[in-house]
Amino acid sequence: MVQQALPVCVIGAGLIGMRHVQAALESPMVALTAIVESNPDHRAALALKGLPMVAGFEDIPIGTKAAIIATPTPNHHQMAIDVIGRGMGVLVEKPITSTMAEAYSVVNTALTAGVPLMTGHHRRCHPFMDAARARLVELGDIVGVQGIWSLRKHEAYFDPIWRRKAGAGPLMTNLSHEMDLLRFLIGDLSEVTAMTSTQQRGFEVEDTAAVAMRFDNGALGSFLISDAGASPWSFETGSFENPAIKGTGEDYIRITGSKGALEFPSLRLWRANYEGEVEWSKGLSAEKGQSFLSVDPIRSQLDRFAQIFEGVEDDILCDGAAGLAALQATLAAALSAKLARNVMCVDVPPDFQGI
Structure with missing residues (x-):
């Protein structure tokens, strides 16, 4: 206090x-x-x-x-x-x-x-975020992460013309949340490759993007993000954070490591319940994640x-430096989609705005 x-x-x-x-x-x-x-x-x-x-x-x-x-x-x-x-x-x-x-x-x-x-x-600032970071230690070396954020926004959302223009889509609007979350849990990103699609709505702005990424620690990741695809998978539906979006409790991110895996945000942990080498013939056992108080x-x-x-x-x-890093990773994804090639995060031009 x-x-x-x-x-x-x-x-x-x-x-x-x-x-x-x-x-x-x-x-x-x-x-x-x-x-x-x-x-x-x-x-x-x-x-x-x-x-x-x-x-x-x-x-x-x-x-x-x-x-x-x-x-x-x-x-x-x-x-x-x-x-x-x-x-x-x-x-x-x-x-x-x-x-x-x-x-x-x-x-x-x-x-x-x-x-x-x-x-x-x-x-x-959700309690389960720090708990997730602590549980990741039990996975051994982080190998990879897979995520999907896909919520179909209502048609009236696009009534303002600016929401149909480049720069107003899920890549720049929603992905920055995910980039900071992944940095918080996994670490800094070094390289991204992205593709976008306008197929569903036909606007100038993308409605769907797929992003592949490499982290400084060697882990790889992939993320699908869309405001055209209806699904139960997103941070908002999984965490019940936003009362305007109906929650599902479904996990939308999976993280794998050399000793196990973690589902997020439920924090269901998969790990070996035996001694010796962790390998595919023996399988993993699931442990339910703990419950947390809901906070604003x-x-x-x-x-x-x-x-x-x-x-x-x-x-x-x-902090400011972490916010800068999240912006850099997001802009790198936008630049990759624009250039149709992979982009190192450090190579994002100083004045690039994502369009």
Whole structure:
């Protein structure tokens, strides 16, 4: 528990911004000083509800020590630089920025200023995430990972024209979550190869992508991601995280190692119940994963963020460097699909935006 509530503001009052606002109102660890919203009608409507609305960043009350940036991604870079310039800590929604050049700029600026910088990959804050990382130790050397995220989005979702354009599909919108999750569990990625398809909807933007990947530790992985394929497999359906998406409890990721395998997010573990060499003629036995309390990961992320200002070290939150790495892997997949060849993550051009 923090000694004093952290004065924090939220910049951007869209859907995700208001989730942060709700978390801030519920948490005793922070004190919400302001909500920045440039749209006057939306700002006025929220003010009528008693929320502390302001029109611009310059109107944030003095004494505010941290900002949550929940604006559209193209605004992340400059807004983060402005916030850091005032000596404030930053929690910026994922992806950290639009390009690698911007990401390095934000990370280096925060390091120079000595202020906390975190990226909003909130999935890390579910209790089963740290438990999964601990259970992976029992698998021996990690050999490979296979994942599938496939949820058919409703047709009205694509009514806004921008959602039909390149850059608005599952590759850039949804894959970044998976890239950070895989990095958290398996380790850094070094190389990716991706293919995309527009077959189902025929829009400019892809509706399906298949990604092969190589990790620094030698493990290989594959991931299918689609917003056109109906299935019970995704993080949201497996974890029951999002009340707007009906849960199934089905695992959507499988990880294999030299001594066993793990299903995620149930954490069902497969391992040998015998002595000696682990090999195919003897088989493996399954152990049911433990149960965890359901939490709001946005709220948990905010509480952990507040503790950073009290000097508490945290290896769960996604810091700026980790957010940069997740962006790099995601952009590498987009670049691979564009060039129709494999791409080393370190070779992503500084200004490439995924289109």
